[in-house]
Amino acid sequence: MKRIVIITGLFISVGISSCSKFLDIVPDNVATIENAFTMRSTAERYLFTCYSYLPHPGSLISNPGFLAGSIWPLEFFTGSSSNFVRGRQNKVTPYLNYWDGLEEGKPLFKGIRDCNIFIENISRVPDMPETEKKQWEAEAKFLKAYYHFFLVQCYGPIPIIRQSLPIDAEIDEVRVSREPVDTCFSYIVSLIDEAIPDLNDFSFAQTEPTKYGRINRAIAMSLKAWVLVTAASPLYNGNSDYADYIDKKNGVLFNQQFDLQKWKKAMDASREAIQECERIGIKLFKFQPGPAEKLSDSTITKMNIRNAIADRTSEEIIWAYTNAWADQTILTPRTWDPDRNLSYVQGRYGPSLDVVELFYTDHGVPINEDKYWDYQGRYNIKVAGEEERYYIAVGYETVAMHFGREPRFHASTGFDGGIWYGQGKYDDLDSWHLEGRAGGYTSAQYFDRYSPTGYWPKKLINYKSVIQPTSYASVGYLFPYMRLADLYLLYAEATNEYQGPNQEALMYLNRIRERAGIPSIEDSWSQYSKIPNKYESKEGFRDIIHREREIELVYEGKRYWDLLRWKKAEEVLNTPVVGWVLRESKAELYYQPTVVFERQFRKRDYFMPIRESNIIRNKNLLQSPGW
Numbered sequence: 001m002k003r004i005v006i007i008t009g010l011f012i013s014v015g016i017s018s019c020s021k022f023l024d025i026v027p028d029n030v031a032t033i034e035n036a037f038t039m040r041s042t043a044e045r046y047l048f049t050c051y052s053y054l055p056h057p058g059s060l061i062s063n064p065g066f067l068a069g070s071i072w073p074l075e076f077f078t079g080s081s082s083n084f085v086r087g088r089q090n091k092v093t094p095y096l097n098y099w100d101g102l103e104e105g106k107p108l109f110k111g112i113r114d115c116n117i118f119i120e121n122i123s124r125v126p127d128m129p130e131t132e133k134k135q136w137e138a139e140a141k142f143l144k145a146y147y148h149f150f151l152v153q154c155y156g157p158i159p160i161i162r163q164s165l166p167i168d169a170e171i172d173e174v175r176v177s178r179e180p181v182d183t184c185f186s187y188i189v190s191l192i193d194e195a196i197p198d199l200n201d202f203s204f205a206q207t208e209p210t211k212y213g214r215i216n217r218a219i220a221m222s223l224k225a226w227v228l229v230t231a232a233s234p235l236y237n238g239n240s241d242y243a244d245y246i247d248k249k250n251g252v253l254f255n256q257q258f259d260l261q262k263w264k265k266a267m268d269a270s271r272e273a274i275q276e277c278e279r280i281g282i283k284l285f286k287f288q289p290g291p292a293e294k295l296s297d298s299t300i301t302k303m304n305i306r307n308a309i310a311d312r313t314s315e316e317i318i319w320a321y322t323n324a325w326a327d328q329t330i331l332t333p334r335t336w337d338p339d340r341n342l343s344y345v346q347g348r349y350g351p352s353l354d355v356v357e358l359f360y361t362d363h364g365v366p367i368n369e370d371k372y373w374d375y376q377g378r379y380n381i382k383v384a385g386e387e388e389r390y391y392i393a394v395g396y397e398t399v400a401m402h403f404g405r406e407p408r409f410h411a412s413t414g415f416d417g418g419i420w421y422g423q424g425k426y427d428d429l430d431s432w433h434l435e436g437r438a439g440g441y442t443s444a445q446y447f448d449r450y451s452p453t454g455y456w457p458k459k460l461i462n463y464k465s466v467i468q469p470t471s472y473a474s475v476g477y478l479f480p481y482m483r484l485a486d487l488y489l490l491y492a493e494a495t496n497e498y499q500g501p502n503q504e505a506l507m508y509l510n511r512i513r514e515r516a517g518i519p520s521i522e523d524s525w526s527q528y529s530k531i532p533n534k535y536e537s538k539e540g541f542r543d544i545i546h547r548e549r550e551i552e553l554v555y556e557g558k559r560y561w562d563l564l565r566w567k568k569a570e571e572v573l574n575t576p577v578v579g580w581v582l583r584e585s586k587a588e589l590y591y592q593p594t595v596v597f598e599r600q601f602r603k604r605d606y607f608m609p610i611r612e613s614n615i616i617r618n619k620n621l622l623q624s625p626g627w
Contacts, residue, residue, distance in 0.1 A: 053111030058479030069560030213322030350451030364524035422463030453579025
């Protein structure tokens with residue numbers, strides 16, 4: 001019993017369990033492990049336990065990246081994620097604590113421990129074919145790799161948990177240390193490489209519903225690409241900001257020399273992942289209207305974009321979270337139907353003005369680069385005419401910034417006067433539109449049922465969800481970790497960083513742009529941009545690729561992690577959150593940019609702090625940089 005108590009206290013130092021819980025479960029846990037691998041059915045339940053630690057990529061309360069990069073919550077909402085994005089992170093009780101599994105974070109080190117136990121014991125199951133054992137072991141290795149990767153994104157260099165510690169482990173074995181970030185990435189990739197040969201090769205869309213979410217070869221190869229692109233990015237590749245971040249055992253934890261070959265590895269892995277995905281039928285989503293839907297080409301283009309993630313059967317999805325539906329109730333505007341006003345449809349999260357201004361003009365270039373678009377007059381008031389009928393309600397007064405924008409803006413973002421197709425109306429000449437100014441049916445009439453900025457993330461709402469007289473009939477979908485467009489963008493980024501602008505990168509970007517209804521990069525910049533040769537230099541093409549990621553993957557929880565790895569977060573997330581004057585009814589008074597929140601991002605915020613009590617218990621464990 002004394003030995004158990006010692007190990008419990010030391011496990012706390014790596015955030016795996018609390019003392020009381022460990023003492024409660026150890027005797028039963030020993031019996032559970034012995035019995036869990038005596039039958040296929042119990043082993044499968046243990047595997048599902050390993051899956052249960054997966055972070056929800058579309059969670060408003062637990063995914064650090066979902067709110068921090070694009071969508072802003074109402075001030076009254078003070079959960080862990082809201083406190084996190086408002087810069088209230090701390091090291092005593094850290095928000096979104098994935099190290100310990102506290103404050104809406106999942107206990108990922110515990111998840112790694114369970115994966116290790118599964119990997120070490122699955123061979124003992126008597127009533128299973130060896131090929132299936134290998135497949136399940138590969139799934140557990142993938143999960144172990146992903147949990148390590150998620151922790152690296154959150155905390156930087158971490159302790160690597162290669163195997164389960166025996167009950168009689170020495171103190172030095174349990175008092176773990178952070179390992180160099182290159183070692184972390186190499187270990188993660190090695191686990192994925194071990195898993196790939198034994199995984200099945202069905203796509204998400206082809207998988208029978210009972211196996212949704214099970215890891216396949218395309219998922220593993222895509223994660224490998226994502227990991228290697230991250231490892232090659234400026235935050236981790238030759239980052240001199242952390243030259244003095246030194247572990248007494250493992251030395252300098254961030255490499256100090258930029259290594260171009262990391263981009264070569266990322267490029268090769270991304271290409272291989274694309275080939276595997278396309279081999280099994282994964283492709284960019286194209287919307288097929290139902291027989292009763294009367295749609296223009298403009299609306300079909302918007303639906304190509306909306307349904308790429310919000311359609312449960314989207315053939316573009318590589319990997320999706322299957323433990324919960326995307327939560328549409330708290331993202332949906334309070335109403336788009338003036339006759340149906342539901343208090344529990346909340347709509348209390350909204351993108352800020354800087355995100356809205358990211359989207360291109362309809363010429364496919366940034367609004368401040370388009371030589372034919374009135375950037376200086378973007379806050380003037382205009383009235384929508386017949387030519388805007390698929391985007392803005394005809395005759396409605398709204399801001400000039402909403403005119404002449406690319407289809408991804410209108411497909412992704414709801415705004416005052418903006419057309420909102422579907423939701424019970426399936427003729428695009430008879431669609432809903434929002435009225436967000438004071439007195440309008442979508443306006444701030446309840447203290448906690450409105451967007452803080454005057455915009456809504458339309459892309460995340462399934463177009464078949466309907467506000468009924470007494471209820472909201474929400475049509476669920478599974479939120480993606482990765483889809484094919486994301487992989488195309490990773491490949492374009494890696495190829496440009498390794499070899500500069502090239503035709504293959506342009507090809508993949510232009511596939512995404514064609515689906516989005518805008519011209520090719522070459523045509524857009526040469527004909528409409530004030531910088532016509534921008535895409536011909538590595539630096540200019542990098543800027544284009546980064547912007548394409550921000551636009552194409554907007555509201556999908558990717559932007560925050562990208563801004564971190566690009567080392568742009570201090571520049572982008574250190575600016576105020578801006579919206580409109582929500583309590584005004586007249587357009588000229590409503591459309592005045594106003595500060596919603598003075599956002600602050602400091603250098604230390606690139607990585608989350610470890611709970612201070614862990615540092616006290618384990619003297620070998622360094623606190624995160626700057627904390």
